[in-house]
Amino acid sequence: MVYRGKPSPSCAVCTGYRDQSDFGFQDQSEEVVRNYHQSAKKKGKEKEKEKRSITSSPILPSTTTGTLVTPASSPPSAGSPPRSLATSVQDIARGYLYTNYMTGGPRTRYMAYLVPLMEDRQNRALDAAVTAVALAALSNIHASPRTMLKAHVEYSTALSATNQALRDPNICKRDDVLAAVVMLGIFEIVSCTDTSFIDRWMNHLDGAAKLLEARGPEQLSRPEGLDMFTQLRAQITLSEIYQQRHSAPILAQLTEQVHCYRDAKDHILDQLGSIVIKLANFCANVKEGRFEKPVEIIRTALSIDAAFVSLLIIAPSAWSYTIAKVPTAHSATLAPHIWGPTYHIYKSIAASSMWNNYRCARILIQELILDTLDGISASTERDIAFPQRHTLELQCRQTALQLVEDICASVPFSLGSEMEMEIASNKSADSAAANSPACAGVAISGSGGLTLMWPLLVAANSGVAPKDLRNWIAGSLNKIGHSMGINQALAMSKLLQDQMKTRAWLS
Structure with missing residues (x-):
């Protein structure tokens, strides 16, 4: 783990760390959310007042969808929020992280490996790191500075405990220590406040x-x-x-x-x-x-590209995906959620992530070939060395654009939008089917946003993405940032809006 400087100034407001046993990992999300939303409905008039006094409230009542899933059954009547709701923001946050990143359906099990590791209450570094990420995400979703202060306190605890574990040659090899390092990196992704995230991302990966x-x-x-x-x-x-x-x-x-x-x-x-x-x-x-000659670079690049293609021509069923058409009647309504007339349906976030990693790699290969072709200055040299230069350029651009569009086609699955399309389609065809439990609500998974950000940034910066597609990608990143509480997505969106090329920073 790379030391990133002294802890946040927010640590100064902390009166001391609580007993770590207070933060027992429990899946209380349904009970908490039931009371949470009932309270919000009962106190509609107080909602605007609480928004105006955000700095004095640990968390805002909200009806935001796509973060905490509202149970299909009607919530029981309730009066004032339970006392535990006001004093256990950590439990609410950890419940959110549990249901959106660790358990549940195909979109939410990206970090399922945390579940058994969290069962050991002695994993102090991991426990604090998980709480820090959970609080930071919830703080961003509900615009609560006070909750973010709590997140930074937990982050400082996790960082200290992780550094202590890394100094021990035996303890540093444990799974919970590596998981803590991963979560500290995710904390920086969630709490990102500037555009220097690329450097921090690379430093964490080096560690x-x-x-x-x-x-x-x-x-x-x-x-x-x-x-x-x-x-x-x-x-x-x-x-x-x-x-x-x-x-x-x-x-x-x-x-x-x-x-x-x-x-x-x-x-x-x-x-x-x-x-x-x-x-x-x-x-x-x-x-x-x-490489002595440009043609050697291009031949090697094409050889590697062919290896990618041949590997995934026939993917195993568990890793395959299907292509679905957008319902014509709802294409205008669903335009913010999808690019083009089709979208992909995967069997898991892991599968969509694998395919997008493949697409990013191939996009970078096409860029490298195009850069090599552009680097040959004299026109006579181009004609002699590459008699099919223009054909190759066209082929690379077409391939890159298709890969970019395929990344965009994975967005509806990752963000849950294809469920919205299914619901809309069902409502038109059969209102009764639309009211089935399967269509009761749509949850935007944090896992989907976490795995989608970098492929979207690579796609937008590919050089073949037109302006309107870059704008659509920036909008998708904004959705990830605001709905899932992942600030790095907002920073990426700003880079695109400012017309900045991230790869240029590295050279």
Whole structure:
């Protein structure tokens, strides 16, 4: 873990840390939300007053959908909010994180590995890190500065405990310590306040890579260790490609060894990971000038691109997706949620994330080929060395644009919008079906937003995305930021609105 400076000034307002047992991890989300929304309805007139006095309220009553799922059954009548609601913001926040990131349906199990790790009440660093992320997200959703102060106090506790654990050569290899490092990184994503998030993101990934190396192949033998390795490998290699830096050798070694621990149906994850590592090393070699001729760069790039395509021509059923059409009658209403006439339906957030990692890698390959072609100055050289140069340019642009549109087609699934489309369609065809429990409400999963931000940014900065598509992506990032409480998405949206190219920062 990289030290990022002294703790927030908010730590000064803290009167001391509570006993960590007070923050027991419990799934109380349905009970809390039932009382929470009933109270909000009873106190409609007080709502605006509470908004005006935001700084004195730990959390605002709100009817915002897409964060906490309202139960389908009618809530029981209630008077004033229970005393525990005013004093247990941590429990509300942790319940939100639990239901939106760890358990539930295909959109919300992205960090399911946290559940067994949280059962050990002695994992102090992880406990505080989870609470910090949960409070920060809820603070952003409800615009509550006081809740954010609580989040920073928990973050300071988690950072101190994590640094202490990392100094022990044995404790640092535990799954809960790596999970705490991951959650500290997510805290910075959630609480992001400026556009320097790229540097912080890369620094955290550098620290995570060192931990993966220290943990060795033994980490792959446990489900929690295997899941964290898979997710971190994808992020680390993307960071290395962005920096045109050679991939850490340990990633390739662990990727070769992981097939012994992975189900056969999931081997595609490691096959894809191997190709992405090869791409990272290729980009580093290009930066270091290890190719004598541009044609060598292009041939190697096309070879790697072909390896990507051949791998996913026929994906295993668990990792495949279907293409659905937008209901024509509702296309105008649903326009903010979808780009184009079709969208994708995946079987899990993990599947959509895998495909978007694949698309990001291929987009970067097309960019590299186009940059290489543009780098050949003399027209005679272009004609002699590349008689089919224009054909290749057109092919790369078309491929990149299709990959960009495919990333955008994954947005409805990740944000739950395709459920809204199904509901709208059902209402037109059969009002009774629309009132079924399956259509009772739509929850926007934090997991979907967390995995979607970087693919959207890569797509928008691809060089082939037209202005209206970039604006649509900026709107999607804003939706992620406001609905899910992930501030980094808002920072990314601002970069796009300011016409800034993130990859240019790295060179």
